Amino acid sequence: MGRIIGIGIGPGNPELITIKAAKMLRKADVIFVPKVQRRKPSIALSVIKPVLEERDRPPEILELMLPMTRDKKELEIAWDRNAEIMAEKAKCDKLVAYVVLGDPTLYSTFAYLARKIGEKYPKIDLEIIPGVTSLTACAARSGVFLAEGNEILTIVPSDRDLEQIEEIVRYADNLVFIKGVQRLKGILPILEKVGFTKNSLVIIARRCTMPNEEMKIGRLIDLQSWFASEDYFSMAIIKRKGER
Ligand SMILES: C[S@@+](CC[C@H](N)C(=O)[O-])C[C@H]1O[C@@H](n2cnc3c(N)ncnc32)[C@H](O)[C@@H]1O
Incomplete structure (x- = not known):
């Protein structure tokens, strides 16, 4: 029942996207991109742009707003909401990707989302593709x-x-x-x-x-x-x- 992959896209230069990450970025139906400031363009999206341009059919790209706050309650609400949005896509049998700069296991927002999704939807497959930190x-x-x-x-x-x-x-x-x-x-x-x-x-x-x-x-x-x-x-x- 669905598959969500946290993809490490490296530190910023598209040449440092791994072959495995690029392969998945070409295949994913939906790509979630974390965003901290509403008005500023997403850095992660600009990094993966050259790979996405190679696709015949563009993926659905969705930006997820993540609050830059230490307020635990506010953060919990945001993680719950975003985990739900991602799970909904995966449940429709879409191949879902979530991109992070660097590696997903190192201080990344994917950790919170994956935990939430894993708890609530244990049947969704969660995977990680490592990236250059x-x-x-x-x-x-x-x-x-x-x-x-x-x-x-x-x-x-x-x-x-x-x-x-x-x-x-x-x-x-x-x-x-x-x-x-x-x-x-x-x-x-x-x-x-x-x-x-x-x-x-x-x-x-x-x-x-x-x-x-x-x-x-x-x-x-x-x-x-x-x-x-x-x-x-x-x-x-x-x-x-x-x-x-
Ligand atoms: C939340 S951590 C994310 C680390 C990331 N997941 C990784 O594997 O590299 C964000 C911090 O990583 C560092 N960082 C990330 N990308 C960077 C870059 N291209 N150049 C310098 N520092 C960077 C900065 O210190 C930034 O505040």
Whole structure:
């Protein structure tokens, strides 16, 4: 009774869509595209556009509004509503796809939707097609190795509180700060306290592999003088040692 596939479409450059993801994008009857701001065009949709243009028959494309809020009640209502919309399509025997930037298993909205659909409609098949993550894409674009040997790589969502961040980064060799870099300067004293040095390597990547990509490569000491991008599609990679 129906099939819903969460498809990772990579970090932004259509060339980084996997063959398997492209195959499914050419086959799907309905493609759901997450959208956070009503007036701004969907980035995910622009990424998959070249693949969709190869189709003889266009799919039904539906944008799903996802509120950018921490209000749990508001979020629950949105997940329930969106899960219902997707399930309705799958129940009509349509092959349904939901696209996410990067990989669906890494901080993606597909997690909430898949859970809701799985609970309410256990007969719907839920699948995941992995994608190239923004973390690995940013590392590759800057020529940095994220982790070697027995190093600990820690992913820190920048909206965690400072006390938690201090605990988390204490044991990390290398860090990836996601969900924007605006709070990074505030975290600097914590990094120095737990042993990162002025010479630790810092990469700031904005819209990596997208047409307006920006990369900064420097040292922790440079961070104070760098302009912190307000763009949500930014991350920082920090390596305790100074080498790439
Ligand atoms: C909710 S997470 C989604 C991660 C995604 N599922 C993945 O596998 O890469 C969103 C965060 O990923 C990072 N991000 C996603 N795409 C990016 C890109 N092209 N360049 C830089 N950072 C990106 C940003 O830190 C952004 O705030």
